[in-house]
Amino acid sequence: MTEQTQYHALKVDAIKCIGCTHCMKSCPTEAIRVIKGLAVIDHESCVDCGQCHRVCPTNAFYVEQDDLAKIRGFKYRVILFPSIMIGQFPEKYSENQIYEGLMKIGFTHVYEVEQPLQLLIDSVKEYCANPVNTKPAISAYCPAIIRLIQSRYPSLTENIILRKAPYDLAAHFAIERFMLEGAQRDEIGLFYATPCIAKIASVKSPGGERESIVDGIINMNHLYNEVMKVISEDEAEDHSIQRQNLSSEGVLWSLTRGESRNFGSRSMAIDGIHNVVRFLERLENDQVKGIDFLELRACDQSCAGGILLTGNRFMNVERLERRARRYPLAKDIPFSNIKVDVEKLKQKLIIDSIHPKPVFIFGKDRIKAMEKIDRAQRIVCFLPGIDCGACGAPNCHALADDMVNNKAKMSDCIFLQQMWEDEGRITPNKAFLNVQKKWGTNRFKADCNKKGRRNEGF
Amino acid sequence: MKLTFAIQGGDFIHAGHPSSEVKKVLKQLNIDNKIIKNVVIALYEAEVNVVAHAYSGTVNVEIDENKITILVTDEGPGIPDIDLAMKPGYSTASKSVQEMGFGAGMGLPNIKKNTDEMWLETEVGKGTKVKMLNYFS
Numbered sequence: 001m002t003e004q005t006q007y008h009a010l011k012v013d014a015i016k017c018i019g020c021t022h023c024m025k026s027c028p029t030e031a032i033r034v035i036k037g038l039a040v041i042d043h044e045s046c047v048d049c050g051q052c053h054r055v056c057p058t059n060a061f062y063v064e065q066d067d068l069a070k071i072r073g074f075k076y077r078v079i080l081f082p083s084i085m086i087g088q089f090p091e092k093y094s095e096n097q098i099y100e101g102l103m104k105i106g107f108t109h110v111y112e113v114e115q116p117l118q119l120l121i122d123s124v125k126e127y128c129a130n131p132v133n134t135k136p137a138i139s140a141y142c143p144a145i146i147r148l149i150q151s152r153y154p155s156l157t158e159n160i161i162l163r164k165a166p167y168d169l170a171a172h173f174a175i176e177r178f179m180l181e182g183a184q185r186d187e188i189g190l191f192y193a194t195p196c197i198a199k200i201a202s203v204k205s206p207g208g209e210r211e212s213i214v215d216g217i218i219n220m221n222h223l224y225n226e227v228m229k230v231i232s233e234d235e236a237e238d239h240s241i242q243r244q245n246l247s248s249e250g251v252l253w254s255l256t257r258g259e260s261r262n263f264g265s266r267s268m269a270i271d272g273i274h275n276v277v278r279f280l281e282r283l284e285n286d287q288v289k290g291i292d293f294l295e296l297r298a299c300d301q302s303c304a305g306g307i308l309l310t311g312n313r314f315m316n317v318e319r320l321e322r323r324a325r326r327y328p329l330a331k332d333i334p335f336s337n338i339k340v341d342v343e344k345l346k347q348k349l350i351i352d353s354i355h356p357k358p359v360f361i362f363g364k365d366r367i368k369a370m371e372k373i374d375r376a377q378r379i380v381c382f383l384p385g386i387d388c389g390a391c392g393a394p395n396c397h398a399l400a401d402d403m404v405n406n407k408a409k410m411s412d413c414i415f416l417q418q419m420w421e422d423e424g425r426i427t428p429n430k431a432f433l434n435v436q437k438k439w440g441t442n443r444f445k446a447d448c449n450k451k452g453r454r455n456e457g458f
Numbered sequence: 459m460k461l462t463f464a465i466q467g468g469d470f471i472h473a474g475h476p477s478s479e480v481k482k483v484l485k486q487l488n489i490d491n492k493i494i495k496n497v498v499i500a501l502y503e504a505e506v507n508v509v510a511h512a513y514s515g516t517v518n519v520e521i522d523e524n525k526i527t528i529l530v531t532d533e534g535p536g537i538p539d540i541d542l543a544m545k546p547g548y549s550t551a552s553k554s555v556q557e558m559g560f561g562a563g564m565g566l567p568n569i570k571k572n573t574d575e576m577w578l579e580t581e582v583g584k585g586t587k588v589k590m591l592n593y594f595s
Contacts, residue, residue: 155491285477285498358485366487367523373483374459 008046009063009200010053012039016060019439021389023052023061028273029152033402034392037440044359047147048198049273049298050307063197063308066216068226071106074189074215076178079107080170081193083114083246084254084303085220086323087316089227095243095323096236101227107191110242113170114250116338118330121249121262123349124163128263128293134159136268136283136291139259140351141165144198144298145276153280154356159294162351166253167192167199171213172348173245176340190214193223195254195306198298219308244337247330251323254303257295264293271297271305361401376400384415392438412438459483461519465508467534470558473509476517477501480528483521489594497526497592500572503565504530504588510555511535512585528590536582544570 019037031045032052039052039060053061071077079102089098099110128137138159140146149156171190178188192214194200203212252258260267268291270279276296282288299305304320305313335342362369379400387395391412393402402408411417417431436444461483463476477498484494501517508515512534520527537543543550546567551560566588570576575591 154485155495281478284495285474285481285502286495287474287502358488360486360488362486364488369487370459370521370523373486377459 007201007204008041008043008048009197009204010041010046010048010050010061011064012041013060013062014038016058018058018060019443020057021392021394022055022057024392024394025389026051026055027394028277029148030394030398032394033407034389034439036438037443045151045361047144047151047298048201049144049148050197051273053197053307063200063219065200065219065222066191068105068218068222070216071189071191075187076109076183077107077189077191078109078111078174078178079191079193079218079223080111080113080167080174080214081220081223082166082195082254082303083112083251083320083323084195084306084309084316085193085223086112087304087320088220088224088309088311091319092233093231094236096239097231097233098227099239099242100236101231102223104230104232105226109174110239111170111174112243112246112250113166113192114253115166115170115243115245115247116173116330116333116335117166117169117245117247117250117253118333118335119338119342119346120163120166120169120349121330123346124161124259124263127161127163133161136288136294137161137264138294138296140354141259141295142198142297142302143196143202144273145296146202146354147198148273148276148298149280150354150357151359152277153284154358156280156284157354157356160354162354164349164351166250168213169345169349172345173338173340175213176345180340189216191216191218193218193220195220195303195309196299197307220306221308221310224310245333246327247333248324248327249330251320251327255317255320256297256302256304258302260293260295264291266291267293267295269295269297271302272300273298362405372401372404376404379403379410382410382416383413388414390414390435459521461517461521463517463519465505465515465517465530465532467509467511467513467515467532470506470509470560473505474502476505476519480519480526484526487521493592493594496572497528497590500569500590500592501528501530503568503572504528504590506560507565507586507588508532508534510551510560524595525591525593530588530590531585532587533585536584536586537578537580538582540578540580 017038019034019039021034023039024032024034028049028051029045029047031042032039086095086098102110127133136159138161140160140163146160174190175188194217200217203214203217249262256271257269260269270276301313301317304316362372380396383396383399385396391399393399399408399413411434417434420426421428421431480501481494481498484497508530512532515530515532518529542548544566546564569590573590574593577589580586
């Protein structure tokens, strides 16, 4: 297995970050430390779930995206987005008005990705029916979950269904359709609007995971803003031809139970990264029996709760559920609507393999790792055990691990420092300087404008 | 390296904690996933045995470069007939325990299946000791 640094979409803005530890405490893989008063992400452990982005009170996390101006270079300018995009707009705008808004900002074609979904449903069913494949089969839909399994639950990598997500389905479908119309591949610009940070990372990761099929990726909330600037209150043209393969299942796919309701005789859907972590722990211990299909999503309410989505997740869900009722079932949409070579498209849905990428925080040498774990266990005895985070690590165990990895010192723990001061082992001045070094001088200033001041609770 | 855990008889809610902790350590030691799985299953069964039948118990884990040895000791009723207890499907678990989804009579047979070596020492009215050994390669 080759070691490659994965691409990560999340960055920390050093000016906005105040090192408040909210992100560090909520990270499901303990990938964040506060160093010199700033949140620092460990890229080996990060799975791009975006939990830190969600809880940050100062919006210090930002996400790299492609410039919308990039679309100008193409003849066919296609915006691909999961159906969830429609759910965030105010009720009064119809699907056609939203489609028209997207075309006003420069796109020539609008494609919701969950079409033609029956192909994917069939393909996943085929996969699950094959007795060779490990049960319970875990959907490969959520990219943050795939990374979580690869790094934290490597033994479950073999349970992941080797079938791509609607994103790939629609991208290939769009390409085939335009080529059929006589377009050249380099005339087609595919842009994907994402509700999700992990998707950006998985699309942009170099090698290994996949070749990027899209030419650009745009944050969904950015696109929402752009459309809201130009959207018209007037009756829009009928664009329904562009969604003639969209089904009821397709509209619901990105919501919780969107997949699981279609597969398996006993299926489960779990949303929220912390819930998924607790469940995978059980699954790995072989304490989950008889389940054949698992839909696991990093965000609460699945993609409706995506980091880059505007509006309230529950309202998004409600709008989509109502919308789904107006669409036919996937099996009732004639294959003749698809027009392109169905078999070829089906081939494109197959993922060759997904490899485990375990993270060894103490290194790969077993004897050294054992010594380190032993030492960390002894260190923990001296720490207060209240997981206060004042050391810059999310909990006392993580601090002890950092210490044996030479990434932290005993004096990082303010409790130990206090004790040493009391015992006369260090001077009060030295103790103060230690804390100041960790958190910066600003944390000690009286400042009525700083975040968390009066009347502005987090 | 050594790890120690206490088990409370009758506490099904927290059964599984020692096996989860042991798993965490083994994962960090780059042990083959299949072996980790065997160890976790065997230890979990042993834990449930203590929870379902005994009053209290301890788990002592010793890990070295090549193997993991786990000793589960309990204070409990002991096993009157070891041969019978080793028979798959034979169970003396109470009805209430079985209603909770435990006590299928697979505990000891499963431990045997998932370990490289296993020893059982028991004294009726006093308690039971189960020692399990798994090699890493």
